[in-house]
Amino acid sequence: MSYLDNLRLTFAGDFQADVSTVNNDVRHFDNATFEERFQNFQQGNVANGWWNPIGSGAYRLINCKVQSVHYQDGSGTTDATVDPAVGLFIDGSNDRVGGKLVDLDPQWQLASQIWGLKIRLTDGKIPHLLTANFQPAAFRDILFGRQEGASPGDQTASASFQSVLTDLEWGDNLHNSRFLKELKAAISDGLLSIRLATFGYSTNSTSNRFTIGTVIGAIAPYRPNEPRSFVLGRRMVPLNGERTADNINFFDCRVDEDTKTVFADFANALPLIDGYGSLKNINDLQLAVLTDENTKESGQVSKNSDFIALGTTIPYREQDWLRQTSGIWAVKLQPEVFESIQNKPLALIKMSNRTNGVVAIRESVNGLLIRADNFVHRVEPGETVQTNLFAVGYGKPLTDTKITAAVLPPLPGQGGGRPTDPKPPKATIPVINTPASAVSFPTSLSTDADGKAELTIVTTNPNNPRKYLDGQVYMIQYQLEGQIEGQQQQFDFIYLLLHDEYVVPEQPTWIEHIQPILQQYSNLYPIMSKRLVNLGDYESVKEHRAILELAFSLDPSNPNFMPVTRDLSHPKQETILKWLRQKTPDGSYALVYGEQKLSWQQPKVDSKEALVSAPPVEIEEIEDLGAKAQFYQSFKAARKINSDRT
């Protein structure tokens, strides 16, 4: 049932995503052609290391507070004197570093995951009311240009991270909060469902809100066997597969049988006019059920003949509505109305007057929805991974229904910079999704009695198709039989970062094995190399041996894990650890250096020069798209070339 539940809390505040941007251009991964300037801020049209080369990868919740709580009986409050859970902080960890936000790969930057985020419900005192771990999750349903009237780019984008909270630890004192008592009693499987929606993210290094954005969230019980990363319910789908005429994104509704309630989640759906959550006025919006399933988006409709209104119009124009409700709208239905929505599409009607309106967006054709749950995988060659697929029609499991799956055709040009850059990096951009032979899986499978199917993907060594960059990125598309094109959000693929095969050497040496791996990280993460440990430098690594051993040996879910990008293959990680841990007979660390090969010269970053490079004071005003928007544009271009061919 997910966070779309009567029993829920909502919160709002800021988030910080201090991502590093040197790795936004895949060509920066080529050690041989890496230039020192790639570690600098962009200047004018020259992209260099883009807009935040000194990013640390940190992902933090800032000043997030509970805005409202709702009870099992459907009532709720925004008043802290009614329920003391209102006004509490939703914060990150308070005894370790914050979480991290990490792309899967420079060639797939639209499934960035939050790692190592702790969630704490607290009044600022110890002990807390609740602590939990946010299970690593990637964003979904990203929409560029959601915020209108702003320059294009990441600032205008909006996305949603849905996951579960694990390892719940409740405080003894719940402050007599009815909500917290109900929530605690309602938990099964020891999990809570959580959804963050994020927007208004600033990539402007001269702004006070640089690397900061707005987050609105919801937390509710997780129900056993439901997907963790999306709502298995009623999917609202823009007709063109991207956005409606009113700039409405895909969103989810859910119908609760027990309470006869319909929930709609507008957190990531309606157009914004600023970065703080003010929604654009697009007239009265009415949640409805269409009487004719063939009624299309933009179609003229009349109340009680073409649609039946579900509750009142949505008060989305009220001050702070989005922040306070986290965009969740719930309507309890009369039994006869409830019956009418079982097999008919839900819709959002933009009312022209009390009776007539147009369909702003409607549910998918036949209410079909298929989505993969665990859809981002980091894989070693030879490993087999499973992805769970869930299929429903009008919210009910589709049994014995065929699903097809296929690797996308080879895709060139992913993860480069602006085409206008007068000084682009010299390396060539590798092609992804090739060789397809390295991933195999059934191209057709059927759902079970619960509407589920498990896609098993067997992998082999891709054999270093990208040369200067480990492994390969694969995108696997999946579809329900009979589902028409454009009914799935355009990034609903299964993603694999499949590593190259690598044999841990008998005797790893700095020169031959360690330096080539670490130099790449040193190039790509100047904050690390310039300010903490110069990973490309033997003496510096030697000096920090202990902390490196610790960081490379942690579990990836630990926020201290290295590399922060979580893109190092296991055998390479093992090689580094083996090298860091090897001791000489006298008990000191060997850190074997190895023989310098004269033919091979490492491009040197002049660290002394680089050390003093602060952000340039004056940055020429250019229209900066930001990383995600830039990536999206090149993805669209490549997909178009692909589809033009077919």
Place this chain on the structure above:
Amino acid sequence: MLKLRAEIIQEIRSKTNTAELYQYLQSAIRLEHATIPPYLTALYSIKPGRNQEVVRIILSIVREEMLHMTIAANVLNAIGGHPDLNHPKFIPSYPGNLPMNIGNDLIVGLKPLSKEVLKNTFMRIEEPEDPINFPVRPNFMFLGTQEYATIGQFYQAIIDKLKELGTHCIKGNPNRQVVNEQWFSQDQLFAVTNLDEAVNALTIIVEQGEGTHNSPLDPEGAYAHYYRFAEIYHGRRLQKDSTVKEGYSYSGEPIPLEEDGIWQLVENSKTQYYPKGSRALRLVDQFNYSYTNLLNGLHRTFNGEPQYLNTVMGLMYELKLQAQEMVEITDPSLGKQVAPAFEYAAVNV
């Protein structure tokens, strides 16, 4: 020499049971901690890549202060007490007195590195009971003799009392002892499970800080903190010198302190100095939060989860990055570089 209220020594001497010593070891933890924000501020004020020898010296001292905190916590745990670091009062207010009002007239603040800070604050904090005033050639005497109790004597009073109370005062759960060879060698950080170990542990604090009575060297053969700061102050390494009666002089390798390699930081930085909504305030707030997290993490480490020290190490690095980021920003109203405030922050706001 730092004045210590004579009553504190008297008080310790008058105690008759182990539990009565808890507060003094808790004060010791607070005292060792109180030196860290001023030293870190000086360290963070050094521009990247500049004054590297000075960086190494200060860093070595900060590390030992962290060690001393941990040792004091080990001894407190060993005698059955509970270190207490996770609350607002644990962090001193800067500028202000050191815990237990040690130093009496000594006001310790958060300032960028300068010779003035070295001489008037850092060297005074670390001043031995009987400082050996090695000549700076040609000759320099910078302190007269005074007659007050020192931090060393404070620890000595605790050591004496522990000896007097006898072996049965070591009654804490040995699983609470922090030992971590990754960060501190076993001869410096070891489990305190008996009286001898407690005495040895506290002795390390005194000797690393002050040296031994007749030598600037601590038992590991490194110069005590006082003399390491003095090296920066005098701009030369302390080295053996048979031509002077003291046996050592500040006549070794030069340690230049290049003032243009120091950021002019906002002194005794506080969140209230920075405009609401400004990037400067965000960075100062974030640092406060991370610093508070560090103390919370140490609290866990010292209260039954010694391995949590590994997790806390991540915060030390994060703090460094955050400090480096803020000191590059000039606060327009204060005309100086934004500096960490080391204030308690229970939530990230």
